[in-house]
Amino acid sequence: MNATRPFVVFTGTMFSGKTDLLCQTLRRLSTYSHQRVVVFKPTTDRRSSNGHIQTADGVQMPAHEIKPNRPEKILRMVYQMKADGNNPDVLGFDEIQFFFPALFAAVTAELYREGYQIYAAGLDLDFRGEPFETASLLLAHATYIHKLESYCARCGQPARLPQRLIEGSPASYTADRILIGGTEAYEARCTACHVVPDRPSVVTVSIAPHHTRKKKHKRDKKKRPF
Numbered sequence: 506m507n508a509t510r511p512f513v514v515f516t517g518t519m520f521s522g523k524t525d526l527l528c529q530t531l532r533r534l535s536t537y538s539h540q541r542v543v544v545f546k547p548t549t550d551r552r553s554s555n556g557h558i559q560t561a562d563g564v565q566m567p568a569h570e571i572k573p574n575r576p577e578k579i580l581r582m583v584y585q586m587k588a589d590g591n592n593p594d595v596l597g598f599d600e601i602q603f604f605f606p607a608l609f610a611a612v613t614a615e616l617y618r619e620g621y622q623i624y625a626a627g628l629d630l631d632f633r634g635e636p637f638e639t640a641s642l643l644l645a646h647a648t649y650i651h652k653l654e655s656y657c658a659r660c661g662q663p664a665r666l667p668q669r670l671i672e673g674s675p676a677s678y679t680a681d682r683i684l685i686g687g688t689e690a691y692e693a694r695c696t697a698c699h700v701v702p703d704r705p706s707v708v709t710v711s712i713a714p715h716h717t718r719k720k721k722h723k724r725d726k727k728k729r730p731f
């Protein structure tokens with residue numbers, strides 16, 4: 506029986522070790538399995554030094570930097586490597602939440618169809634506790650998902666949410682979705698300790714089911730006197 510070619514996603518909150526696990530896995534594939542590994546990251550990632558991805562312990566791997574809105578450039582680069590006789594076996598991606606979701610998902614799906622092994626890491630939920638679309642799409646394509654947790658900075662319980670802090674206080678729901686930062690701007694928190702001021706309640710949003718609206722529309726038509 507043939508093993509399924511890996512399309513692996515390491516996901517979870519901040520400080521959960523996603524990049525560490527990505528780096529460890531890629532280094533093992535490179536060192537012990539002699540796979541040719543190529544890594545990409547968005548230019549948005551300013552935590553690591555230029556041209557590298559980096560674990561919390563400072564272990565680095567070289568990475569090609571790609572503009573978040575131009576993930577199709579990854580395809581061109583990989584196909585050029587193949588044409589040059591340097592065809593990679595394994596493709597690694599860090600901080601995937603910054604890439605434009607639909608285009609990046611299409612790029613990785615095509616590369617997987619073309620025979621490459623895919624290993625990707627990134628946040629699944631933003632500081633509001635809402636899904637990042639890029640991770641959501643890649644989880645659907647994945648053959649294996651590692652959901653990682655950190656530990657709550659408040660109570661020490663397992664944590665799966667990024668808490669954004671502005672001068673020590675929880676950031677409003679209305680704040681910009683992307684804010685690059687480390688421990689000065691974020692901490693991991695459990696669901697009970699995660700605080701998002703100004704979050705609108707779901708009940709204030711109109712969510713009338715589609716079929717209800719349709720029936721109403723038909724009824725309105727019947728009432729017409731002509």
Ligand SMILES: [Zn+2]
Nearest residue numbers: 657660695698
């Ligand atoms: Zn907690």
